[in-house]
Amino acid sequence: MTAMVLRRPKTPLEAERRPLPSPGPGELLLAVEACGVCRTDLHVVDGELEHPKLPIVPGHEIVGRVAAIGAGVTDFAVGERVGVPWLGHTCGCCPYCSSGRENLCDDPLFTGYTRDGGYATHTVADASYCFPLPSDSDAAALAPLLCAGLIGWRSLKMTGDARDIGIYGFGAAAHIVAQVAIARGRRIFAFVRPGDTAARDFALSLGAVWAGGSDETPPEKLDAAIIFAPVGALVPRALAAVRKGGTVVCGGIHMSDIPSFPYALLWEERRLVSIANLTREDAREFLALAPQVGIETHVVRYPLTAANEALADLRDGRLQGAAVLIP
Ligand SMILES: [Zn+2]
Numbered sequence: 001m002t003a004m005v006l007r008r009p010k011t012p013l014e015a016e017r018r019p020l021p022s023p024g025p026g027e028l029l030l031a032v033e034a035c036g037v038c039r040t041d042l043h044v045v046d047g048e049l050e051h052p053k054l055p056i057v058p059g060h061e062i063v064g065r066v067a068a069i070g071a072g073v074t075d076f077a078v079g080e081r082v083g084v085p086w087l088g089h090t091c092g093c094c095p096y097c098s099s100g101r102e103n104l105c106d107d108p109l110f111t112g113y114t115r116d117g118g119y120a121t122h123t124v125a126d127a128s129y130c131f132p133l134p135s136d137s138d139a140a141a142l143a144p145l146l147c148a149g150l151i152g153w154r155s156l157k158m159t160g161d162a163r164d165i166g167i168y169g170f171g172a173a174a175h176i177v178a179q180v181a182i183a184r185g186r187r188i189f190a191f192v193r194p195g196d197t198a199a200r201d202f203a204l205s206l207g208a209v210w211a212g213g214s215d216e217t218p219p220e221k222l223d224a225a226i227i228f229a230p231v232g233a234l235v236p237r238a239l240a241a242v243r244k245g246g247t248v249v250c251g252g253i254h255m256s257d258i259p260s261f262p263y264a265l266l267w268e269e270r271r272l273v274s275i276a277n278l279t280r281e282d283a284r285e286f287l288a289l290a291p292q293v294g295i296e297t298h299v300v301r302y303p304l305t306a307a308n309e310a311l312a313d314l315r316d317g318r319l320q321g322a323a324v325l326i327p
């Protein structure tokens with residue numbers, strides 16, 4: 001097998017030939033068909049997430065075919081297509097796992113961060129954290145659903161019944177959640193990097209009612225806002241854009257520091273919350289909902305060995321939609 005390996009943060013991934021692993025008890029060996037490139041991968045590679053397993057194979061938006069089945073796995077068959085998300089394992093017994101909040105597990109494993117992920121021709125995954133995917137869809141188009149889609153879904157749920165929703169940072173997660181939200185009767189206000197007319201046009205093409213720079217004030221007060229851009233300065237801006245009782249959801253795993261801001265921005269029962277990881281229930285809900293909504297993902301394909309180029313394009317804001325690696 002071939003894997004793109006990060007040996008040390010802030011260095012390029014290196015292509016490496018490895019022997020094909022065997023799945024252990026409860027595991028699946030997958031032949032990777034496609035793996036999405038998520039901003040979290042960039043945070044791992046750039047050293048902003050501090051405790052990766054090293055060396056690590058990044059990638060947690062994996063679409064693959066079951067190539068071999070470990071002992072004790074009964075619910076998958078060889079050749080079946082499955083998806084592997086960020087949540088790679090949980091302990092099952094901590095207070096969070098015991099209360100339906102496995103996304104906050106005290107002893108988790110994360111795909112592509114603390115266990116090897118999908119920037120490879122093959123990977124081994126815990127079968128309990130794999131999800132069946134439709135066999136007839138384009139693998140590359142499915143890949144972004146597994147993190148961008150799932151985290152977007154969890155973020156959207158956090159906005160409750162908000163009708164008018166601002167989205168800050170219109171990348172992979174935003175372009176999926178916008179389609180889900182619009183299908184559910186919500187109105188989307190897209191905030192993009194100031195001057196990024198391509199991102200603004202992209203948001204409008206997906207049905208946003210308004211799109212403008214993140215330094216602009218929307219034409220009306222919003223019920224909620226979701227921040228996907230890793231920019232802490234957007235938090236006070238988003239709080240200023242939501243009406244009384246509104247919610248601001250931080251959807252990313254890493255953000256630059258949030259500048260201090262007047263209490264008046266939070267007062268009147270505005271809420272500021274973050275999203276951490278996902279639960280398997282989120283995945284089951286969202287993967288069932290995706291075909292009903294008819295989500296169309298916009299993907300840019302790269303060969304597996306061009307992973308560094310894909311990461312650079314994401315870092316520099318050169319992508320509309322989601323980058324996907326194809327082995
Ligand atoms: Zn746990």
Ligand SMILES: [Zn+2]
Nearest residue numbers: 038040147148
């Ligand atoms: Zn991700």
